[in-house]
Amino acid sequence: MVLESIYDDRFVTFCYGGRVNMGRHTAIRYLKNSVENPSWWFTVCLNTAKFENKHVDRLCRVMEEKISDEALIGLIKVLFESEIMSIQLGGCCLGRGFPQECGLSSILINIYFNSFDKEIQELRLKTSRENPRVDPNDLAEGYQRNAFYKPLKIYAVRYLDEILVITSGTKMMTLDLKSRLVQILEKDMEFSIDKVKTVIHSATSEKIEFLGMELQAVKPSILHPPMSQKAIRARKKYLRQKEVRALELRNAKESNRKKLGMKIFSHVFKKMKRANGFKTDFQIESEVNQIFDSWAEEVMQDFLESVDDRWEWHRMLSAGDFLSLKRIRDQLPLELVDAYDNFQEQVGRYLNPIKAKRMLEEQVKIAEEEEERKYSDQTVADLTKLCIKVEAPLEIVKKAVKLIGFTNHMGRPRPISLLMVLEDADIIKWYAGIGRRWLDFFCCCHNFRKLKIIVSYHLRFSCILTLAEKHESSKKEAIRHYTKDLKVSDVDGVEEIYFPTEREVKMMGDNDLIDPNPVDGSLGMTLIRLASDEPSYCCAAHFCDRRDTIVYRIRLLQNPLNLDSFDQSKWVPGMGAIHENLNKRCIPLCSDHISELYLGRLTLQDTDYASLLHVD
Structure with a gap:
């Protein structure tokens, strides 16, 4: 915990393993969410070897730069010399909970690789400065929608002794980067590299294994495929069945309401017939009003949703009325004419089927435009973007x-x-x-x-x-x-x-x-x-x-x-x-x-x- 509190803030962001909330799944989330348009990648494979005395000496020298505690440094040397603690690099032992791995190994490996991580970080920052992002607003007006700029990027992930490097550049640039990193590991870090396995691969045509999983660059539509015709038909069938069930439930509610209303009216009629008035020990006006208000709202909502019913009622209430004739209106009182005009205005406002039909057509048009926009965005993304697909082997x-x-x-x-x-x-x-x-x-x-x-x-x-x-x-x-x-x-x-x-x-x-x-x-x-x-x-x-x-x-x-x-x-x-x-x-x-x-x-x-x- 002492080493973790000292070094954790000094580690780079792509250093995973042996750190709090920086495990395998966090690394995979970074690869899936942050890496864009990978073109080439490679893993640096170390030959299976023990952490020898030369590595221990270099580790102690690195720790002495930050820690002025000779007793702690001496204790770590004694642990390695007495073989109480041993680190096996390049194998399948680290980060797996095996007894042959010491719990202190993870933090020591991260400390040892910290200088290598800093070198990769400098290369990433240098590449970003030389290839800055282009703001679409800075482009000419004719190029804003038709230009797709893919900047050169370098991505890296290191989990203990497993190293993955990804580039969005050319193959020659990736080869130069690989040669430089291998040279640092061999000369400065004194590691033996497996040259057969440390080769670059095409991100789109070849899978690469990392952290026990398989990675490959694919189009976004492969990760999030559109619904098939069979799925669309099944969804439409489900929606139709849902509408039928809702209609049956609404009809059942209406029947129950009619039965309940008839019972209420029959009961009230009997009470009124047998006695002078209807008396109760408690007030029920508010409850009855609430029930009938909710019924009225539901009935009106169902009625207004039907264009055919509104058309029929609008025709019945507005067509063929003699009060619309001028010679008849001149003979009637002004109050009656105003009331009729107000009534016709309300009929046109709430029951006019043309407005309702126009609103429905606008809703359908908006839905079609949204579907076309999604399809065009997905097509453009498939042509201009690559994501990483992670699969289990x-x-x-x-x-x-x-x-x-x-x-x-x-x-x-x-x-x-x-x-x-x-x-x-x-x-x-x-x-x-x-x-x-x-x-x-x-x-x-x-x-x-x-x-x-x-x-x-x-x-x-x-x-x-x-x-x-x-x-x-x-x-x-x-x-x-x-x-x-x-x-x-x-x-x-x-x-x-x-x-x-x-x-x-x-x-x-x-x-x-x-x-x-x-x-x-x-x-x-x-x-x-x-x-x-x-x-x-x-x-x-x-x-x-x-x-x-x-x-x-x-x-x-x-x-x-x-x-x-x-x-x-x-x-x-x-x-x-x-x-x-x-x-x-x-x-x-x-x-x-x-x-x-x-x-x-x-x-x-x-x-x-x-x-x-x-x-x-």
Whole structure:
């Protein structure tokens, strides 16, 4: 927290990771909302290597420029020398909550890369000064609507050791920029760059992977497509059905009002006939007036909306009247003539169908002009503007689902035998933790709906099949007992739901700007409760002093599957793995933190490694 309070205000705006409210989703929001007309982009890929002594020395020199505390600098050196803290660059370990990553790594990486970020910021400012924005008001009158100016821009995003650079310029300018940044990283920062992966790509024709997601420049109409003809017909059908239901409801209300009015008049008539007057213990005039006023307003509103009814009444009240003849008017009293003229004026004012028809035509014309304007604006935007589409790598997700064993070779859900030793609630929590992490991580993606299907179908039914096989029952019996929402009862008999329900999954979207951990840690690990009389230990979670703990054995799923996380041909690309040294190690946890660990809200990085046990 000391380092964060000192350096956080000194970091550039495109530095993400290890900072408050500056996580993955904030970076993705910046890419989607701020980047305009990208033409070329590239990611700077570091070769997998440890943070060596030369990097530690340079880090300490950078920190000494702002911090005059030799004890703190010496402590950081000791942490690296004793290998209590280690940073693995260029791999799949940073920012994923793995135990091999120290919680202090993020802020130290940001401090180390700060000079590199400042260099990129200077290049961005220099490019902006050389290519200023053109105000449309400064253009000649004939060019204001037909000119589209695309200034040269440089965009950058860095999340820990992942670097993305985007330009809206030429390919040669992007090549020069890439060469300059690679030179800074190799000479000044003393990093080894993977030249094969650090290449520029066309933003429009090639996808690029960043932060575990796929990016591509597309037209605005692809992100917000217009309604199809089928959708338009369905919407018109829905509006017609809505009008019919409203008409039926209005007719039913009118019938009820007539019945109620007849009852009121019949009751009043009987009272008036039997007694001299109508007496009540309370005043009802205001209530009756209010009811009849509301009825009158609704009736008049419905009447005035109908042009045909207004035409008929206007014809009946204004045509063929003998009082409009001059020789008749001269023989009548002036008061009667004035009253008739006033009446005709009110008839023309409220019942004239020509004015009503003209107003309806104007409304239709305005709606058509608005639709044409929207269509023209969308067409111009498609021709002159490019946006960034962010998608979840569905093929990688499907490979991970198949690799762990959620589905068989045909892509259908299957049970996982390794989980049958767990309690029912723990099995559901394990599946729920993976499902919620995937949903939270990819909620900002354009194809989020397809990922919902994977979670709501493959994971849900794999969990149901695992529970069914554990209890030696059928899938229908498991669904009848747990329901599709996977409800489970606790010790007190209260039903709880851990797995996201179908309705909850359907309503999920891009709402929260969070920095969720990827699913890697939860996907490749399970905790099995030991049936032994071990002495009570303190809970291994940080800042937890509870001693009513249970010992669990850590089982990594890649070991029973005989998979090597470094073999990219068999392993899922871009997915990290917990270090094999933790396999079959034991950890004491209280009931609250084991539940949090299963649900993915807690990671092994939030536990004390000194509390790990060796139990045969």
